[in-house]
């Protein structure tokens with residue numbers, strides 16, 4: 433009997449270690465596969481690569497990131513997991529999206545913030561995302577894919593393929609779908625995040641009515657049917673009239689009123705609003721480039737650069753277009769500007785490396801490609817590095833790079849296999 437009891441106690445202990453934990457938000461027992469420490473490790477490991485693969489941080493106005501952090505931290509402090517190492521960044525991405533990683537690592541895209549009207553609406557977005565982290569939704573949906581496996585290369589991120597077309601130069605598309613944090617939370621998780629997000633907003637002093645407005649905004653945006661939007665926010669947070677009603681019913685449980693902070697929000701957003709036309713011009717330039725109207729695209733992006741010369745994406749597009757036109761020498765100063773404007777974004781290093789490679793400057797090409805790998809390991813950079821090593825007669829190094837590329841699969845992987853067979 434005693435033996436049996438000990439066994440079942442042991443089994444219970446094993447279960448609590450391996451599978452069951454209390455949801456810190458609802459207080460209910462749930463199947464959770466990771467410890468909180470593992471949540472934090474997962475978030476920390478994936479946070480930077482996820483930011484990189486989605487455009488990197490928005491750097492034109494660092495004050496906006498500081499503001500978002502301040503609002504986010506206020507909400508996190510009243511959450512059920514106030515001690516997670518919360519971080520909030522603004523990503524330089526036009527797609528309206530926001531996400532939370534396990535362990536409290538959050539992001540909101542530039543393209544979502546511009547759609548909002550006041551701080552309470554921003555708090556509705558961040559409150560919802562904080563619940564995903566605090567309620568450990570990521571840990572209980574372990575089947576979702578981690579962005580980066582240990583030592584793995586991201587495939588298809590830079591979209592720069594081989595000359596002459598650079599893979600038809602899929603300019604601007606940031607491979608959001610392929611490499612974004614694949615948070616496909618369940619409907620239950622979404623409902624829970626809506627309900628507790630409203631609670632956190634109210635606790636932090638915000639008008640919870642903003643959560644209803646946010647859902648209404650999402651429904652309106654959904655009706656516009658921008659395909660990239662559906663890939664972004666709405667893939668993980670499907671809006672619906674039902675959801676609007678559910679939020680309205682939830683908000684009705686609280687007293688009316690609360691902080692809106694419209695002026696503070698509008699001040700924090702002033703630069704982004706001022707640059708609205710420049711970003712629209714950038715989007716138009718990308719459309720022109722996709723239609724292979726490279727000169728039109730160049731003149732559009734030059735116009736955007738004139739309006740906002742601190743935006744690294746504008747300079748990067750200019751460099752990419754010049755590469756496309758085989759003006760490698762002219763591409764370099766544009767890419768220099770892109771890198772100077774934001775040295776912490778991997779992609780222009782790849783393009784400048786390609787330009788140097790075309791110009792026969794292998795050492796500079798190698799330096800740039802390695803710099804890009806440090807920010808985000810990609811198949812594209814490894815393939816180029818393999819080509820350079822081979823050209824230098826270093827077959828061993830070339831083989832090592834091609835093996836990495838082959839292991840990551842896809843078209844580049846197939847090309848690498850052919851190259852490997854040739855150098856055996």
Ligand SMILES: [Zn+2]
Pocket residue numbers: 560561564617621622625668669
């Ligand atoms: Zn959600």
